[in-house]
Amino acid sequence: xTRTLVIVGYGMVGHRLAQAMRDRDxxxxxxxxxxxxxxxxxxxxxxxxxxxxxxxxxxLTLPGVEGVDIRLGExxxxxxxxxxxxxxSRGERVDYDALxxxxxxxxxxxxxxxxxxxxxxxxxTIDDLDAIRAAVESAxxxxxxxxxxxxxxxxxxxxxxxxxxxxxxxxxxxxAPRLMPIQxxxxxxxxxxDLVQKLDLTVHTGTSAExxxxxxxxxxxxxxxxxxxxxDVVVFSAGIRPRDDLARxxxxxxxxxGGVVVDEGCRTDDENIYAIGECACVDGxxxxxxxxxxxxxxxxxxxxxxxxxxxxxxDTSTKLKLLGVDVASFGDAHATTEGALEVVxxxxxxGTYAKVVVSDDAKTLLGGVLVGDASTYTVLRPMVGRAISGxxxxxxAPAGTDIAMGSLPDDAQVCSCxxxxxxxxxxxxxxxxxxVPGLKSRTKAGTTxxxxxxxxxxxxxxxxxxxxxxxxxxxxxxxxELFEIVAGSGARTFTELITKHGTGSGCDICKPVVASxxxxxxxxxxxxxxxxxxxxxxxxxxxxxxxxxxxxxxPRIPGGEITPAKLMVIAEVARDYGLYTKITGGQRIDLxxxxxxxxxxxxxxxxxxxxESGHAYGKALRTVKSCVGTTxxxxxxxxxxxxxxxxxxxxxxxxxPHKLKSAVSGCARECAEARGKDFGVIATxxxxxxxxGGNGGFKPRHADLLASDVxxxxxxxxxxxxxxxxxxxxxxxxxxxxxxxxxDGGLDHLREVVVDDSLGICADLEAAMRQHVxxxxxxxxxxxxxxxxxxxxTSFVNAPGTPDPTISFRAERGQRVPVQLGIxxxxxx
Amino acid sequence: xxxxxxxxxxxxxxGVAALLPGDVQVAVFRTSDDQVYALxxxxxxxxxxxxxxxxxxxxxxxxxxxxxxHKNAFDLRTGVCVDDPEVSLKVFPVRVDAGVVMVGAx
Ligand code: SRM
Ligand SMILES: Cc1cc2nc3c(=O)[nH]c(=O)nc-3n(C[C@H](O)[C@H](O)[C@H](O)COP(=O)(O)OP(=O)(O)OC[C@H]3O[C@@H](n4cnc5c(N)ncnc54)[C@H](O)[C@@H]3O)c2cc1C
Ligand code: SF4
Ligand code: FES
Numbered sequence: 001x002t003r004t005l006v007i008v009g010y011g012m013v014g015h016r017l018a019q020a021m022r023d024r025d026x027x028x029x030x031x032x033x034x035x036x037x038x039x040x041x042x043x044x045x046x047x048x049x050x051x052x053x054x055x056x057x058x059x060l061t062l063p064g065v066e067g068v069d070i071r072l073g074e075x076x077x078x079x080x081x082x083x084x085x086x087x088x089s090r091g092e093r094v095d096y097d098a099l100x101x102x103x104x105x106x107x108x109x110x111x112x113x114x115x116x117x118x119x120x121x122x123x124x125t126i127d128d129l130d131a132i133r134a135a136v137e138s139a140x141x142x143x144x145x146x147x148x149x150x151x152x153x154x155x156x157x158x159x160x161x162x163x164x165x166x167x168x169x170x171x172x173x174x175x176a177p178r179l180m181p182i183q184x185x186x187x188x189x190x191x192x193x194d195l196v197q198k199l200d201l202t203v204h205t206g207t208s209a210e211x212x213x214x215x216x217x218x219x220x221x222x223x224x225x226x227x228x229x230x231x232d233v234v235v236f237s238a239g240i241r242p243r244d245d246l247a248r249x250x251x252x253x254x255x256x257x258g259g260v261v262v263d264e265g266c267r268t269d270d271e272n273i274y275a276i277g278e279c280a281c282v283d284g285x286x287x288x289x290x291x292x293x294x295x296x297x298x299x300x301x302x303x304x305x306x307x308x309x310x311x312x313x314x315d316t317s318t319k320l321k322l323l324g325v326d327v328a329s330f331g332d333a334h335a336t337t338e339g340a341l342e343v344v345x346x347x348x349x350x351g352t353y354a355k356v357v358v359s360d361d362a363k364t365l366l367g368g369v370l371v372g373d374a375s376t377y378t379v380l381r382p383m384v385g386r387a388i389s390g391x392x393x394x395x396x397a398p399a400g401t402d403i404a405m406g407s408l409p410d411d412a413q414v415c416s417c418x419x420x421x422x423x424x425x426x427x428x429x430x431x432x433x434x435x436v437p438g439l440k441s442r443t444k445a446g447t448t449x450x451x452x453x454x455x456x457x458x459x460x461x462x463x464x465x466x467x468x469x470x471x472x473x474x475x476x477x478x479x480x481e482l483f484e485i486v487a488g489s490g491a492r493t494f495t496e497l498i499t500k501h502g503t504g505s506g507c508d509i510c511k512p513v514v515a516s517x518x519x520x521x522x523x524x525x526x527x528x529x530x531x532x533x534x535x536x537x538x539x540x541x542x543x544x545x546x547x548x549x550x551x552x553x554x555p556r557i558p559g560g561e562i563t564p565a566k567l568m569v570i571a572e573v574a575r576d577y578g579l580y581t582k583i584t585g586g587q588r589i590d591l592x593x594x595x596x597x598x599x600x601x602x603x604x605x606x607x608x609x610x611x612e613s614g615h616a617y618g619k620a621l622r623t624v625k626s627c628v629g630t631t632x633x634x635x636x637x638x639x640x641x642x643x644x645x646x647x648x649x650x651x652x653x654x655x656x657p658h659k660l661k662s663a664v665s666g667c668a669r670e671c672a673e674a675r676g677k678d679f680g681v682i683a684t685x686x687x688x689x690x691x692x693g694g695n696g697g698f699k700p701r702h703a704d705l706l707a708s709d710v711x712x713x714x715x716x717x718x719x720x721x722x723x724x725x726x727x728x729x730x731x732x733x734x735x736x737x738x739x740x741x742x743x744d745g746g747l748d749h750l751r752e753v754v755v756d757d758s759l760g761i762c763a764d765l766e767a768a769m770r771q772h773v774x775x776x777x778x779x780x781x782x783x784x785x786x787x788x789x790x791x792x793x794t795s796f797v798n799a800p801g802t803p804d805p806t807i808s809f810r811a812e813r814g815q816r817v818p819v820q821l822g823i824x825x826x827x828x829x
Numbered sequence: 830x831x832x833x834x835x836x837x838x839x840x841x842x843x844g845v846a847a848l849l850p851g852d853v854q855v856a857v858f859r860t861s862d863d864q865v866y867a868l869x870x871x872x873x874x875x876x877x878x879x880x881x882x883x884x885x886x887x888x889x890x891x892x893x894x895x896x897x898x899h900k901n902a903f904d905l906r907t908g909v910c911v912d913d914p915e916v917s918l919k920v921f922p923v924r925v926d927a928g929v930v931m932v933g934a935x
């Protein structure tokens with residue numbers, strides 16, 4: 001008989017339980033009802049702060065769970081354990097056989113007079129952020145605007161950064177003498193403070209708010225140290241308290257500092273009731289992190305299906321996200337273990353602080369703190385509790401010693417968010433997972449905070465699946481390395497390159513790659529000299545090969561805008577050569593069925609009418625789609641057509657590792673589908689939002705916001721940098737989406753490089769783009785003006801003009817389509 | 830029954846198509862070591878006359894032309910498909926004399 005499981009709370013952990021039950025309960029033993037106080041589907045609270053980048057809640061939404069009765073906006077009010085009934089805020093009664101409390105926690109608001117005034121907020125839900133934004137906007141003051149965050153912990157700093165994202169100067173007030181008192185020690189805290197202050201955050205430590213007052217639109221906060229702050233909003237981030245009120249009302253045991261007490265199977269004193277996530281208290285601990293909650297959800301799913309899983313305890317390592325300041329702490333960061341020893345490396349010049357805590361015999365790693373540079377966090381964290389070989393100082397040695405993953409035992413957790421061990425990942429690799437995206441979808445590792453992605457790469461490498469970066473049997477370099485070699489060595493021919501840096505005579509993989517690199521570096525026409533022999537047939541004939549050996553012709557139609565006169569030329573050419581005509585998905589027109597010898601004649605007419613190559617054949621910029629924008633559309637806020645044309649003309653002809661697509665929408669309705677593009681632009685009231693890394697195709701991905709509200713000049717500068725960085729560093733046939741996903745540090749790193757110029761290469765990238773723009777010339781015109789190139793467009797070398805006898809057509813819906821001939825001379829042994 | 834054309838119309842590491850009597854199509858290639866090869870121009874996998882438009886190179890030292898349609902590589906000397914030795918292209922006799930390429934029937 002089907003039993004009913006009711007989950008109270010649809011946050012991250014309730015969602016994980018629903019999902020785990022649906023995945024594992026293949027027999028359908030349980031009917032699942034979820035009562036959710038919040039009115040929106042479960043979302044990624046860990047990433048809450050990134051909501052201020054787009055104000056698009058959809059970006060945070062967790063995947064839906066099929067076949068579960070999810071009741072959004074319906075709170076559990078009372079629970080009757082005797083009748084196993086829940087009364088909800090809609091006045092309904094819901095029966096259960098098993099009940100799981102996943103009610104999470106609520107922010108703690110200290111009893112400061114004035115804390116209930118309008119303008120005071122907490123920081124926990126999407127609704128909280130919407131409310132803060134509304135208050136900031138309605139405060140409507142000009143000049144320097146400010147906000148105060150009470151609490152200088154991990155979340156407080158995130159909240160302060162979010163306020164900064166809304167255009168406020170944040171003040172952070174922390175009662176302890178240092179920031180992030182739980183995670184960071186005194187040694188690291190001084191450096192952390194310096195780094196944070198550089199970001200325009202004002203830090204007040206060792207003090208607290210005494211009283212909050214409202215004076216018209218202003219809020220004045222008096223601190224206990226006498227300082228007065230004049231702010232627009234106040235955000236409380238002074239810790240959290242488990243939401244255990246339902247459990248208290250039912251008479252279940254709660255912990256000394258709150259939290260529903262559960263055993264190692266996550267069961268409360270009532271055998272039908274479980275508690276998981278931030279509302280649960282296991283072994284005296286209440287965890288404020290998502291990973292232990294996920295582990296508890298898995299335990300309960302297993303138990304409900306007859307298993308005996310137990311909660312293994314969890315690690316409370318943390319890493320600060322988003323602020324652009326590296327801070328991490330793991331294990332016994334404060335050296336509270338008896339006899340623990342500390343090894344500290346404090347580099348005031350470089351602005352880094354690193355500490356490891358080891359056992360009294362210096363043989364076991366216990367924990368550590370990293371500030372300024374947390375790049376070793378992902379490797380050190382799983383080593384906690386493990387033996388270290390050699391000198392512990394080597395773990396944080398400035399030379400950046402590479403700590404091999406090989407030394408890590410198989411049961412060590414590589415991904416702490418999703419409790420994935422090294423063994424699981426090795427298993428997935430052994431079964432054929434050959435890249436990071438594959439590991440992500442197979443094991444869930446790397447899908448939450450992303451900090452373990454570099455380790456996934458390292459494990460792939462160590463497993464020998466070696467993500468061989470060799471391009472092919474002729475070059476042992478990756479495309480990016482080859483690019484550097486070409487750019488740095490001045491080698492400008494394939495022969496020179498393969499002689500000096502490769503072996504053999506080349507192939508259909510390395511030749512087009514070298515051709516593309518040479519073209520990106522602006523070395524004349526793509527069919528000049530030896531380059532012609534490197535090109536794929538599409539690039540060799542500057543047209544797309546079709547199944548019967550004919551080609552298609554795609555003139556560029558920038559932004560999708562075209563005059564009737566040009567349309568007529570296209571129509572006449574199509575009619576005169578009998579070309580099948582179709583509107584493409586890229587807002588332009590494709591003419592199919594041209595033979596090699598017809599191509600120059602067709603293009604002569606198109607070029608004479610002012611058209612040029614659309615590069616449909618190249619790994620190059622394809623189209624920049626547009627919507628009509630302000631010129632016609634009643635919703636448009638910017639001229640999207642003009643920008644799309646400007647971008648298409650700027651980047652036309654740019655050769656890249658894979659094709660590049662773009663679009664510009666005139667407002668947030670997004671009619672041009674810009675977020676499905678490698679770089680997409682959406683107009684805002686104040687300028688443009690730039691999104692990168694989107695594509696349709698086999699694995700669709702929405703582009704991520706790189707910069708918001710920028711003016712046209714800034715926008716173009718950022719796109720210049722982004723594209724050139726991509727052209728230089730991506731692998732062969734790697735779209736921008738896969739390139740960003742595979743990048744260490746992902747989007748944040750990309751932003752550091754192209755927005756903040758962290759590598760100091762932006763001037764160089766911009767110069768390279770200027771050189772491309774300055775040297776652009778239409779490839780088809782180049783062919784038409786060069787008799788030697790023209791001569792190659794012939795059907796037969798000994799009988800030019802004789803049509804290929806294998807090509808024939810039939811009619812379909814009034815146009816010509818290919819007929820494939822039966823060919824007798826195919827030999828098969 | 831052979832046809833001829835100037836060697837100069839053959840780019841190193843690239844092919845051209847030639848038409849033999851009886852509508853027979855040949856793909857003629859010239860490699861960087863100045864060898865000239867002639868194979869059937871018709872890709873047995875896609876049945877399109879495109880072999881001459883393929884990239885020339887080597888697979889493990891074997892000189893090959895790669896069909897532009899679905900990237901199958903064929904040994905320039907024997908016509909055998911490197912990826913699928915069951916399939917091969919017919920080989921044509923070819924000779925270069927005083928800057929003229931001569932291709933004959935097989
Ligand atoms: C003509 C067109 C279909 C149409 O009739 O609408 C088309 C046709 C081809 N597409 Fe496409 N794609 C066309 C729009 C698209 C779009 C829509 C768009 O651009 O807005 C997409 C999804 C968006 C995207 O790319 O992210 C699209 C995703 C693909 C993919 C998958 C790419 C991916 O990253 O997964 C391929 C395969 C590839 O490139 O490796 C592909 C490859 C091809 C090729 C080149 C396949 C081939 O090698 O022969 C087709 C040859 C075109 C030709 O011979 O002219 N086409 N293709 C469209 C030409 C647009 C243009 O004006 O240039
Ligand atoms: C800004 C921010 C940043 C964070 N960053 C990190 C991080 O980097 N790493 C990390 O590990 N963790 C982080 N966390 C903590 C992480 O989000 C939580 O640990 C996690 O969300 C806990 O999941 P939960 O399901 O237990 O609780 P929640 O996600 O809070 O979900 C509980 C849900 O239950 C609902 N509910 C409560 N009572 C009832 C009721 N009676 N009836 C119906 N529904 C009810 C609530 O409305 C809520 O939707 C962060 C949290 C915030 C706010
Ligand atoms: S995106 Fe906005 S401006 Fe552009 S057509 Fe759609 S509604 Fe109009
Ligand atoms: S550790 Fe957070 S996703 Fe793996």
